[in-house]
Amino acid sequence: MTASESLDQHAAVVYNPVKVDLAKLRASVAAAEQSAGWAATHWFETSLDDVGQAATKRALEAGASMVLSAGGDGTVRAVAEALRDSGVRMAIVPSGTGNLLARNLMLPLGSIDAATAIAFSGTDRSIDLGVATITTDAGKVEEHVFLVLAGLGLDAQMIAHTRDDLKKQVGWLAYVDGVARALPKARPFRIRYSVAGRVDRPAQVSAILVANCGLLPGNLQFLPDARLDDGILDIAVLQPKGVLGWLTIWRRVTWENGVLRRSAVGRRMIQSTESTNERVMTTLRGPDIRIALEHAQDFELDGDEYGLVRKVRLHADPGALIVRVAAG
Numbered sequence: 001m002t003a004s005e006s007l008d009q010h011a012a013v014v015y016n017p018v019k020v021d022l023a024k025l026r027a028s029v030a031a032a033e034q035s036a037g038w039a040a041t042h043w044f045e046t047s048l049d050d051v052g053q054a055a056t057k058r059a060l061e062a063g064a065s066m067v068l069s070a071g072g073d074g075t076v077r078a079v080a081e082a083l084r085d086s087g088v089r090m091a092i093v094p095s096g097t098g099n100l101l102a103r104n105l106m107l108p109l110g111s112i113d114a115a116t117a118i119a120f121s122g123t124d125r126s127i128d129l130g131v132a133t134i135t136t137d138a139g140k141v142e143e144h145v146f147l148v149l150a151g152l153g154l155d156a157q158m159i160a161h162t163r164d165d166l167k168k169q170v171g172w173l174a175y176v177d178g179v180a181r182a183l184p185k186a187r188p189f190r191i192r193y194s195v196a197g198r199v200d201r202p203a204q205v206s207a208i209l210v211a212n213c214g215l216l217p218g219n220l221q222f223l224p225d226a227r228l229d230d231g232i233l234d235i236a237v238l239q240p241k242g243v244l245g246w247l248t249i250w251r252r253v254t255w256e257n258g259v260l261r262r263s264a265v266g267r268r269m270i271q272s273t274e275s276t277n278e279r280v281m282t283t284l285r286g287p288d289i290r291i292a293l294e295h296a297q298d299f300e301l302d303g304d305e306y307g308l309v310r311k312v313r314l315h316a317d318p319g320a321l322i323v324r325v326a327a328g
Contacts, residue, residue: 009066010039011091011119012059014079016046016071019095021112025070028116036120046071052078060088066324068119072096073148073302081145084129084320091119091324098303100148104213104228105325122324127228129320130212130301137296137308146212146301147321149222150314152291153189153207154238156298156305188239190294195235196286207238210289210314223283231318235284248280288315 013029015022029041042062044055052069056079059067069079070093080101083090093115094102105125108114130146149155191208192200211234214226226234240248296308 008039010041010064011066011068012042012044012056012062012064013068013070013093014044014046014052014055014059014075015068016052016075016095019071019075020093024112025093025116028112029068029119031113032116032120035117038120041068046075046078051075053082056082060086064088066091066119068093068116070095073098073100074304076101077145077147077302077304080129080147080321083322084145084317087322089124089322089324091115091122093119098216100216100302101213101323104148104215105323107325118326119324121327123327124322125229125325126319127321127323128212128231129317130210130233131315131317132301133313134299134306134309135311136306137310139310142306144301144306145317148211148213148302149216150210150302150312151207151300152209152293152309152312153205153297155207155209156300189297191291193237193289193291195284195289197288200290200292203237203239205237205239207236208291209236209238210234211236212316225283225285229319231316232285232287233289233314233316235286235289237282237284238280239282240280288313 011029011033013025015025026043033039033041042059042064044059046052046055052071052075056067060082066089067079067083068091069076073096075096076090076092079090092102092105092107093112094107094109099109102109107118130150131143132146132150133141133143135141188204188206190202190204192202193208194200209222211223211226213228214221214223214234216222223234223236291312291314293310293312296310299306299309299312
């Protein structure tokens with residue numbers, strides 16, 4: 001790219017003023033854009049009425065070649081939703097608690113300068129988006145995207161019970177408190193589900209988690225086979241019975257996925273316990289899943305609550321988003 005071609009390009013920053021240090025961010029972006037030879041960056045602030053979608057659309061209308069999302073997971077998801085299938089790349093300056101997509105893309109979490117350097121001097125990567133079509137308890141049909149994880153049941157209840165003040169104090173560990181608050185009230189619920197258009201299956205579950213990628217805060221490999229660019233969603237159907245069942249799931253996520261899976265001996269050990277694991281956590285894969293609920297349940301996308309839903313269809317939109325990642 002020539003210098004004149006670079007100067008024809010400008011970036012836009014969509015930022016959450018509550019989450020970012022604006023002075024530091026402006027200084028970092030100015031240095032990175034100058035180093036890359038780009039034109040002056042445009043700035044768009046989110047608000048209570050617009051968490052990022054409208055701001056991103058204004059950035060696109062102004063001709064942005066790249067949109068930097070600076071905020072928490074909600075801001076990243078909103079920017080991605082507006083950029084879906086646009087061909088305009090998204091960069092991330094992680095500023096929230098979970099930073100879920102940034103973790104899965106191996107982006108720097110603790111340095112604004114490192115993040116903006118990747119934005120202006122990194123490389124492009126095409127990834128899938130998850131798309132959720134939900135029917136709310138009130139009967140309204142809505143469509144939203146997700147980047148990492150959709151959760152139905154206990155997972156969404158945990159999000160609802162997580163205290164915002166505790167998230168500010170201890171970061172992602174606040175979700176542990178949310179689990180402790182949600183578990184005593186959690187009850188299994190009945191569903192019918194179909195993966196990839198197959199015949200509906202009935203089940204009684206505590207939660208269903210649908211992943212576009214598998215790494216969670218704390219470096220937990222929840223669904224280690226999940227990939228951001230395979231056009232497939234990875235699904236976990238959780239059916240634990242009592243405390244022992246939850247402990248089995250916890251051991252699978254932390255010990256088997258996080259440790260044993262790294263070696264051939266460990267993988268053989270995992271195979272020897274598969275029958276026990278499958279009774280409490282069944283994993284499925286497919287381009288889409290449809291779920292109908294006997295009674296409305298809580299639903300979340302990338303850590304944002306969406307209230308009670310009665311029906312959900314989740315599908316992968318392959319290659320729908322271009323993101324900036326570290327070169328090489």
